[in-house]
Amino acid sequence: MTIDAKDRRILTATQAGLPLAPRPFAVVGEWIGMDEAEVIARIERMMGDGVIRRIGAATNHYALGMLANGMSVWDVEDARAEDLGEQIGALDFVTHCYLRPRALPDWPYNLFAMIHGPDRVAVETRRAEIAAILGAACRENDILYSTRILKKTGMRLAKEGRPCSG
Template identity: 50%
Template sequence: MTVPRLSPLDPLDRQIIQATQSGLPLVAEPYQAVAEQLGVSARTVMLCLAEMQQTGVIRRIAAVPNHYKLGYRYNGMTVWDVEDHLVDALGQQVAKLPFVSHCYRRPRHLPDWPYNLFAMVHGKTERDAARQVAMIAERLGEHARAHEVLYSTKILKKTGLRIGG
């Protein structure tokens, strides 16, 4: 379990966050590039990032792809109504599908919103996306009482932690 730090960031952690908050450099050795910018070793940068991740200062280091630029025009959040006592187990099964990029549980808002399991799919064509939705439905079987697909209509800017200098 991750326990958040109660003390403020030390100066090097703050510098690393500021140097990486817009993304890692798109070079062969991104940690080395950050290290050179800060005047420390790449190992130091990696150790600091790992510690910040373990202590909960940062959640993850991950690529944030632009699905549209990669040719995926049909990006749909599938929402499913499954029994609450099964949602975690079913969600784990759905999350294992290779085309699901996000899968999580969310509270229902009855009577208008009965859905409690969410899974994001990405298709280059509408048919690709529909095929993926059908595969999720097959995986959920009789436990899927209802579902919808909410397709993206625009890209929202995704940003993480931002701190000033």
């Protein structure tokens, strides 16, 4: 998993986002002096090598009318957590779903699922759908509602190429 100077130029040029253009990689290529095919090939290689995990949109849920956003947390039997987590993550209203270790005795939850909706009633309805899927495998749950949007950015490269917060 090594990158060269050309890879670094691509990462630096795209770390704030891709240009909104019909051929964004051609525009990136113009910015850094490469043709579109080379930019695409290098990005594909970096994805295959795990340097880039994914390319995706960071949406503003409030602007999309999703005014209630809650991280639902669940204490699920460990033996069933992975299978149930896959089912929950496949729901169209869950945008993030992952397993994390518990922090006992204060934090018994091991399954996390982000739910968005136009209001809290809709989010609570969706939370009830998750509870029905988890059934008796879930011992306890809660939900933590967002009160504001935090800055959404990916990794940033420092001038020397070291990761820095962004």
